[in-house]
Amino acid sequence: MVTIPLHCPHCQSEILVRNGHALNGKQLYRCRSCGRQSRENPTPHAYPxxxxxxxxxxxxxxxxxxxxxxxxxxxxxxxxxxxxxxxxxLPPFSTTVLAPDPEDAASCTLELDELWSFVLKKVNQIWVWIALCRKTRQVVAYALGDRSAKTCQRLWEAIPQGYLQGHCFTDFWVAYSAVISDEQHTAVGKETGETAHVERWNNTLRQRLARFIRMTLSFSKSVIMHEACLLLFLHRYNRERAILLM
Structure with missing residues (x-):
């Protein structure tokens, strides 16, 4: 009779104890060294x-x-x-952003806006702050938090250096004027069309990710998952925009 020793697939330890059965009847083992669980004769990934x-x-x-x-x-x-x-x-988010043309002022013109969302229940509001390049339509920076000037400051600090000298168009929310200097900031109403691109982007986000729809049964249960889903979408969106501009 040949005995095949069992090893933990995570740390290669042989100190394993039986720990119940999987739904398919296979024996489960728990490693006393690393505490992680594995199963007998694991199958390859079911999803390539x-x-x-x-x-x-x-x-x-x-x-x-x-x-x-x-x-x-x-x-x-x-x-x-x-x-x-x-x-x-994922690589750093800044790597997905195209650099602005230093000789073209329009290439670093930004539209800023904040988008309401929630985590677990609607009293736990999470505002998504977005800085969108008007020319490329790429999202150059984002921040998650409340609707205060503190979160707006984090958004401003996340904007790449090449865009910091550009002019910014926002709505009349007071946090923007508290963070951005008057020389490079213009607060406008929706009827002017100066923030039409970022407002349209908000609709794109709501259409793509169900958890960001206003009236929905889909929602995030944790801030970590909320930001992870947003960041995954932002990387894909910026890459698609970069390909279109090539």
Whole structure:
């Protein structure tokens, strides 16, 4: 009789104890060294990389996590894990932003706006602050928080250096005038059309991600997941805009 020793796939330790069974009947083991769980004779990934990317793309087209379960048969917990892992592997957000032309003032003109959202329940308001380049339509910076000047300051500090000298158009919310100097800031109403591009972008976000719709049963249960889904969308959006401008 040949005995095949069991090893923890995470730390290679042999100190394993039985820890129940999986839904398919396979024995589960818990490693006493690292505390992580594994199963007997694990199968390869049920979803190849191409399939996972397809499901994540479908998620960014207003499909809800439960909707993905019905469509693809994948657990919403699994999709949430994919999203977090993919966001952790993303390059810095600034790398997706095209540099402005120093000889073209219009290339660094920005439109700023804030978008209402919530986490877990509507009393937990999370405002999404966006700085959009008027010429490229790329999102050059974002910030999540309340609607105070403190969050507006974080948005301003996140704007790449090349855009900081550009002129900014916003609505009449007082936080903007408290952060941006009068020389490069103009507060306008929606009827002027000066913030039409960023207002339209807000609609794009709401159309793409179900958790950002005003009246919806889809919502984030944590701020971490809320920002992860937003950041994943922003990277994809900026890359698509950059390709169109080539």
């Amino acid at each position: 990389k191409a399939r996972r990317e397809e499901i994540l793309s479908a998620y960014q087209e207003r499909s809800r996590l439960r909707g993905l379960t019905r469509t693809f048969g994948v657990s919403r917990t699994t999709v949430s894990l994919w999203i977090k892992k993919k966001v952790a592997q």
